[in-house]
Amino acid sequence: MPENHETTAPQWGFFQRHGLLFVGTSPVVANAIGSLFNVLYNRNQVFPLFTDAQRMRFDDCVLWFNLLIYPIAMLCFVIPLLWLRPIHRDLLAGKPVDVTTHQRAQRYVVNLPWWFLLVASAGWLVCIPVFIISLYVLPDPLSGVIVAHLVTSFLIASMIAITHSFFAVELAIQHALFPVFFRRDMPAGETMPASVPGIVPLNITLRGVLWTVSSVVSPVISLVLILLLPDDANLAPRFAVGVGIVAIAFGLATSWMLGKLVVTPVQQLRRAATxxxxxxxxxxxxLLCADEFGHLINSFNSMVEGLRHRELLQQTFGRHVGEEAARQIISQGDQLTGREQVITVMFVDVRNFTHYSSSHSPSEVVTALNVFFREAVERVEQHGGMVNKFLGDGFMAIFGVGSNAEGHAQAAVDSALSLRACVDQSTDLFKNAGWDDLQIGVGINTGPAVVGSIGSPKRQEYTAIGDTVNVAARVESLTKAVGQCVLITESTRAALGDCVVCKPLPPQLVKGKGTPLVVFAVE
Incomplete structure (x- = not known):
């Protein structure tokens, strides 16, 4: 069973509320002008070639044609609008519409310009056999010149009227009906006009051809015929001026409509791309379009949505592995690669964590750690570092990776000093978290390491591996033994400037090293 969908009716504008009437009347002006052009052309250029009986028969045909054929053509054009009326009314009121019916209505709306083109073409072109046959059955001879110019007059008038009306109908539908029938909050509203199955949109090339035929070819042919026909009454110059004025007016009108149908999407795409x-x-x-611009707009919106999703994914991913690590991983793809480079590694550990954990609940421990980690991560990233992993009561940070490859030793030391100052100055913050005497130890080492994605194809980790990392961890563990907050190795000291005050300490034995390690305390 098709689903129904309750919606709240939005505030519609005048054209949307009266959209069907607007669409139904949109071709009237162009057809009226086309008919006037045809009448004037025949009166000034063809009537001089008629006999009296032919003139009377022609006038009778005009009368009966307007009384019979035009109303039938108008009724045929209005039939789809009458079928759409209850659906249009329900959509305006926010009432539920059957999904299948809604989708069918969308197809009707998009294809309405072609239905009008079919009806209008039939209405105009049937003039040719009707008028010629009615004149042919008269006893007066009908010359080939008259037939040729009658055919030409109807063809030119029809091309002018139909093409301009087509653009008018298309523009009216786009502005008055598309917003109603393609509401996103409706079940079938997720389908954009260009994606409706069974539609035949007018492409840009055909639009150019139609514009050329209606605004250039037809008036030029008319002017040429005016010059070629006999003009005993000397009416050709005035009629030629009239044709020129009509051509200019129609050309400007068509250019404006084409601007709405072509230039507007281009401008919106340009602004959005900027x-x-x-x-x-x-x-x-x-903007809702059913032609190539509709597909282009849909693709553009999908692309931007994909970029937003990618940005959100990178931000979410970055909260787990660090912003810089996320950028490195995304640019690297799913390859298991690592690159050896000189970096500075910093390990940070919270003192007396075991004692604190034993006297507090797990949720209290996590709350206190999150307060500390929030402050710590902010200071590390402010100095261009990357918090690579959290280690329960501490973390490991890397400096010198990606776009922050210069001065990484100095950046690591500055980050450690900033973190130490934060701990000293934020006693009330940690006290509120239940940790009155929070203290830290920081160990820093500089040297070569392999940095990149390491692991299996199914489970990878972006990290740094090498003796430099191990030594940094050992130096951090020395902070308790020597009673210092920030310790650095000799290689880190060599990479620093003279502005950092360091106190040399006695060489220290560390696990995994056969010789004592030279370390410095940062004042």
Whole structure:
């Protein structure tokens, strides 16, 4: 069973509320002008070639044609609008519409310009056999010149009227019906006009051809015929001026409509692309089109949505592995690769963690650690570092990876000093978290290490591996033994400037090293 969907009716504008009437009347002006052009052309250029009986028969045909054929053509054009009326009314009121019916209505709406083109073409072109046959049955001879110019007059008038009306109907549908029939909050509203199955949109090339035929070819042919026909009454110059004025007016009108149908999407795409280029991923094009621009707009919106999703994924991913690590991993892809480079590694450990954990609940421990880690991560990243992993009551940070490859030893020491100052100055913050005497130890070492994604194809970790990392961890463990907060190795000291005050300590034996390690306390 198709689903029904309750919606709240939005505030519609005048054109949306009266969209069907607007669409139904949109071709009237162009057809009226086309008919006037045809009448004037025949009166000034063809009537001089008629006999009296032919003139009377022609006038009778015009009368009966307007009384019979035009109303039938108008009724045929209005039939789909009458079928759409109850659906349009329900959509305006926010009432539920059957999904299948809604999708069928969307297809009707998109294809309405072609239905009008079919009906209008039939209405105009049937003039040719009707008028010629009605004149042919008269006893007066009908010359080939008259037939040729009658055919030409109807063809030119029909091309002018139909093509301009087609653009008018298409523009009216886009502005008055698309917003109603393609609401996103409706079940079938997720389908964009360009994605409706069974539609035949007019592409840009055919639009150019139609514009050329209606605004250039038809008036030029008319002017040429005016010059070629006999003009005993000397009416050709005035009629030629009239044709020129009509051609200019229609050309300007068509250019304006084409501007709405072609230039507007291009401008909106340009503005949205500029927004995205500036980093604003909230750009979205709301214009509804059924032609190539519709597909282009849908693709653009999907692309921006994908970029937003990728940005969100990178931000979420970055909260787990660090922003810089996330960028490195995404740029690297799923390859298991690592690159050896000189980096600075910093290990940070919270003192007396075991004692604190034994007297507090796990949730209290986690709350206190999160307060500390929030402050610590901010200071590490402020100095260009990357918190690589959390180690229960501490963490490991890497400096000198990615875009922050210069001065990484100095950045690591500055980060450690900033973190130490934060701990000293934020006693009330940690006290509120239940940790009155929080203290830390920091060990820093500089040297070569392999940095990159390491692991199996199914489970990988972005990290640094090497003796440099191991030594940094050992130096951090020395902070308790020597009673210092921040310790650095000799290699880190050599990479620092003279502005950092370091106190040399006696060489220390560490696990995994056969010779004592030279370390410095940072004042």
């Amino acid at each position: 927004q995205v280029a500036k980093g604003d991923l909230n750009a979205h094009i709301h």
